Amino acid sequence: MAIRDPESKKRSLLDAALSEFAANGLVGTRADAIAARAGCSTGLVYTYFGSKEGLFDAVLDDITERTVELMPITADDLPGYAVRLYEAGTASPEVDRFVAWYELERDGDREGRESVADAMREKIAEVAAAQQAGRVSARLGAAELVLAVQTIARMWATPPSDVVAAAGVSEAARREAVRTAVETLTAP
DSSP states (O other), rough: OOOOOHHHHHHHHHHHHHHHHHHTTTOOOHHHHHHHHHHHHHHHHHHHHHHHHHHHHHHHHHHHHHHHHSSSSOOHHHHHHHHHHHHHHHHHHHHHHHHHHHHHGGGGGGOOHHHHHHHHHHHHHHHHHHHHSSSOOOOOOOHHHHHHHHHTTTTTSSHHHHHHHHOOOOHHHHHHHHHHHHHHHHHH
């Protein structure tokens, strides 16, 4: 008799969906392709997530939750936080591709994901407290500073790959550029 493990199936669907959505976006991805990659029935997409769109949103929530868990912001070490984000993006480029698709396909027709809003509020509050204590620059507001640090961490992922290749900057130099830029921006 087979043992049912709904959490394992959900995890498999989320992982498969990340790969499929990163490659093809929401519109270009079929629920049956996600299910096949996950080794599940297509019906489980609908059972667990309600729709392909619900799964798309759940993937963003999952990315957000895992990022917060694995790479919590450290206001006293924003350069280190930025480097960890950069390294995570380098190790998992499908996450950046998924986020780009998400912005293209869902940005105008949604209220915003609560998981993202909660994560940002926590980051902003931590940076604001560090600014008030004088440990982090207050030249920018806490929200602007968090967004600037996250943008710098992704600066090598946002231009087309041929632009990055033409720059001729090594992996080590990219990492150091992220660290130095954030150090410059956040020093009190």
